[in-house]
Amino acid sequence: MSSSDVFSEAVSPVKKQRSDFLSDSASGFARTFFSSRAFGWTIVLVLLAVWQIVASIYPMPQLPALSDIYRTWVEQVVNGDLIVALADTMRITAIGFVVATVVGIILGFLMGRVTVIWGAAEPSVELVRQIPISALLPLLILYLGIADSFKITIVVLAASFPILLNTFAGARSVSKTMRQTAQTFQLSWLQAQLEIGLPAALPYILVGMRQALGVTLVIAVVTGMLAGNSGIGYYILQAQQVLDIRALFAGILTVAAVGYVLNAIFLVIEHRLTRWRTFSSGQH
Amino acid sequence: MTIAVSAVSKTYRSARGDDVTGLKPVTLSIAEGAFVSVVGRSGCGKSTLLRLLAGLETPSSGGASIGNEKIVRPPASVRYLFQNYSESLLPWKTVGGNIRFGLRHCHGAPPRDVDISSLVEKKLEEVGLSGITERYPAELSGGMQQRVAIARALAANPKVLLLDEPFSAVDALSRANLQDLLLKVWEAHRLTIVFVTHDIDEALYLSDRVVILAPNGGGIQLDVDVDLARPRNQIETRSEPAFLEMRRELLGRVLSAH
Numbered sequence: 001m002s003s004s005d006v007f008s009e010a011v012s013p014v015k016k017q018r019s020d021f022l023s024d025s026a027s028g029f030a031r032t033f034f035s036s037r038a039f040g041w042t043i044v045l046v047l048l049a050v051w052q053i054v055a056s057i058y059p060m061p062q063l064p065a066l067s068d069i070y071r072t073w074v075e076q077v078v079n080g081d082l083i084v085a086l087a088d089t090m091r092i093t094a095i096g097f098v099v100a101t102v103v104g105i106i107l108g109f110l111m112g113r114v115t116v117i118w119g120a121a122e123p124s125v126e127l128v129r130q131i132p133i134s135a136l137l138p139l140l141i142l143y144l145g146i147a148d149s150f151k152i153t154i155v156v157l158a159a160s161f162p163i164l165l166n167t168f169a170g171a172r173s174v175s176k177t178m179r180q181t182a183q184t185f186q187l188s189w190l191q192a193q194l195e196i197g198l199p200a201a202l203p204y205i206l207v208g209m210r211q212a213l214g215v216t217l218v219i220a221v222v223t224g225m226l227a228g229n230s231g232i233g234y235y236i237l238q239a240q241q242v243l244d245i246r247a248l249f250a251g252i253l254t255v256a257a258v259g260y261v262l263n264a265i266f267l268v269i270e271h272r273l274t275r276w277r278t279f280s281s282g283q284h
Numbered sequence: 285m286t287i288a289v290s291a292v293s294k295t296y297r298s299a300r301g302d303d304v305t306g307l308k309p310v311t312l313s314i315a316e317g318a319f320v321s322v323v324g325r326s327g328c329g330k331s332t333l334l335r336l337l338a339g340l341e342t343p344s345s346g347g348a349s350i351g352n353e354k355i356v357r358p359p360a361s362v363r364y365l366f367q368n369y370s371e372s373l374l375p376w377k378t379v380g381g382n383i384r385f386g387l388r389h390c391h392g393a394p395p396r397d398v399d400i401s402s403l404v405e406k407k408l409e410e411v412g413l414s415g416i417t418e419r420y421p422a423e424l425s426g427g428m429q430q431r432v433a434i435a436r437a438l439a440a441n442p443k444v445l446l447l448d449e450p451f452s453a454v455d456a457l458s459r460a461n462l463q464d465l466l467l468k469v470w471e472a473h474r475l476t477i478v479f480v481t482h483d484i485d486e487a488l489y490l491s492d493r494v495v496i497l498a499p500n501g502g503g504i505q506l507d508v509d510v511d512l513a514r515p516r517n518q519i520e521t522r523s524e525p526a527f528l529e530m531r532r533e534l535l536g537r538v539l540s541a542h
């Protein structure tokens with residue numbers, strides 16, 4: 001969804017290298033600007049400006065001017081249509097995300113730390129993971145109808161796996177030295193999991209949660225379209241059917257903005273919780 | 285608590301499936317309060333012997349005990365300082381958090397009715413560190429990390445300390461300081477110490493007794509008492525004729541072994 005998903009890798013301890021395509025003689029400002037995200041945001045602003053100018057000079061129904069989209073967006077927010085749709089999608093996203101987080105962390109961690117549970121669950125997890133969500137849709141609609149339970153089930157199915165797999169990797173990442181440290185300090189099994197296993201796995205868990213967060217919003221929007229009864233997906237679908245292109249864009253841009261903000265908030269939380277890692281990668 | 289090692293041996297199974305001699309049968313008795321060093325070439329089984337004493341490895345034959353307790357799992361009164369100490373500190377906890385970990389998981393009753401944060405300060409001062417309780421291990425130099433690891437072990441109130449080449453990765457000056465620090469805490473806490481090193485000078489300087497292992501897990505090659513006066517001093521002790529004499533003797537024996 002938002003690009004920071006892909007580029008802000010939290011796991012690799014390797015220090016990020018900044019591009020050095022500018023010569024030493026380049027001024028400090030240019031150097032900072034071109035190697036920061038301010039550059040990217042400027043490109044976004046320029047593209048939006050081009051859009052606005054093109055749409056004003058050559059008015060066409062397929063590409064409404066940004067100013068018109070903005071007016072529609074404000075209207076739709078004020079009359080509540082967009083807010084209600086968004087709130088519905090956010091509710092599905094939140095419930096699905098929380099359930100997927102709980103399931104993914106518990107199952108992934110136990111699979112990583114308890115051999116019997118790994119042996120028991122690995123085949124099922126690997127099999128279910130291979131099934132594309134789209135292949136399950138007809139069956140799920142048959143069983144669950146198009147109610148919230150259907151949407152939440154889909155979201156949970158899609159979001160659990162990134163969390164589960166990352167948590168598993170995190171639980172496996174505990175070094176032998178660390179495990180033996182726990183033994184020599186006489187920690188019980190449970191103490192070792194709580195004081196060493198979970199904190200060691202936390203950075204991985206957070207990466208999984210952030211990947212899942214992106215997936216949940218996308219899937220929540222899609223389920224709204226499929227069920228065709230509520231949510232921002234349904235809002236966008238309706239706008240298309242009545243050829244209200246401005247509302248269509250208002251819906252799309254809202255989803256993009258919400259996705260970006262959610263990811264940004266999560267990055268802040270993630271950074272807070274794994275502050276100690278910044279030191280180990282030498283970024284003081 | 286005497287440590288008694290009776291015909292302990294270890295055979296590893298390599299990844300290819302064949303047997304690798306870790307250590308041929310070793311019999312050894314370490315008196316309570318002694319400072320014993322184990323010396324030998326790389327691969328001679330020093331770490332294997334120490335891990336057997338720590339209860340981190342199961343012997344292939346024979347057995348070891350500490351006091352009246354047979355060693356089948358890590359004994360409560362023993363703390364082990366890992367060769368890769370930086371991997372042993374909890375990286376997500378501050379220095380203070382790591383010391384509190386030691387206090388929480390200590391031998392005997394955990395400290396009560398005391399101000400934990402001043403206790404943490406005290407433990408750190410004992411190893412020559414102060415004002416770093418809020419720092420993370422990764423922010424410290426190797427020598428400082430090793431001091432924190434020692435302070436954490438001491439916080440757990442052990443009777444026996446096992447150290448596997450603890451100072452091999454720090455620079456020579458810090459190493460001398462760390463050696464003296466270790467002697468100080470050994471005396472202050474009346475510890476029994478088994479110290480693995482490949483450095484004969486270091487072994488002689490620190491110990492009451494030096495055990496030399498024969499190459500390739502060959503077992504004990506030589507077991508000598510070190511009768512140098514205490515307290516020891518980096519300059520005086522190392523230039524004593526008795527020190528130089530033993531050093532020459534032991535080096536010769538180690539180098540001629542094959």
Ligand SMILES: Nc1ncnc2c1ncn2[C@@H]1O[C@H](COP(=O)(O)OP(=O)(O)O)[C@@H](O)[C@H]1O
Nearest residue numbers: 296297304305306325326327328329330331332
């Ligand atoms: N986990 C292991 N698996 C297989 N072989 C091992 C293992 N640990 C040690 N060895 C072998 O046992 C011998 C002694 O190793 P070690 O005790 O680590 O020696 P030292 O600490 O004196 O260098 C070496 O040949 C080493 O390769």
Ligand SMILES: [Mg+2]
Nearest residue numbers: 330331332367
């Ligand atoms: Mg070794």
